[in-house]
Amino acid sequence: MAYRNGVYAAFDGQGKTNPSESDIRYFNILKVWAKGEDFKYIDSHQKTNAVRDTSKKETLKRALRERLSNSKVMILILSNDTNYDRGFLNYEIEKALDDYKLPLVITYPRIEGEINKQWSTLEKRWPKALKERLNDKLQKDLSCLHIKFSKEEVSRALMYMTVHNKEYIGPRLI
Structure with missing residues (x-):
């Protein structure tokens, strides 16, 4: 059995190759936060070999499953541009919840006011x-938590939401 200590981040790339034009920019923000001492983050994507967007679909799916199996939680980044049914995001969500029983920290960038x-x-x-x-x-x-996409809220959620300790059971907003 895999040692499940990684954080799997999922987002919609919106079919773009330029990172500034898709939600990968929020994934990159997570990686910047992780460089500081006040944000604990082990990137599940770094635990396996890299795959290219041009790889065969089954090769990509195999890599995604391996990353999910090594993860303790999934951060799901949902923006106004997130597509309902495109790309691999739905596959990642299905596998995370159905097969690997990962809790979700669902984050929403650019939300004002009380979530x-x-x-x-x-x-x-x-x-x-x-x-x-x-x-x-x-x-x-199902264990999920809906939060704003901010360093403080994501950091706090990662302290409680893991496969080892599902603090929140059922869909919740905080």
Whole structure:
């Protein structure tokens, strides 16, 4: 069995190759935060060999599954540009929740005000696989936390949300 200490970050690349034009910019922010002493982050993407976007679909899926199997939590970055049903994001969510039972820290960049009063706005960002699982009343073991994308909130969530200690069971907003 894999040692599950990594953090798996997932986002929609929006089919772009320029990182400044897609949600990869938020993933890059996580990596910058991790360079400081006040943010604990072991990147699951660094635990396996790199794959190219031009790799065969099954090669990409195999690498994603390996990374997920070494992860203790998934950070899901959902912006206004996140697509409902494109690319590998839905596959990553399905595997994270169904196969690896990872808790989700669902982060929302560029949200103003109290997040717990914006459910209908946040729901518009959910990819298909997430929406199906959050709306499924039978998913009692689902562990997820909805937060703003900020260093402080992500850091705090990573202290509590792991496969080893699911502090929050069921979809919650904080």
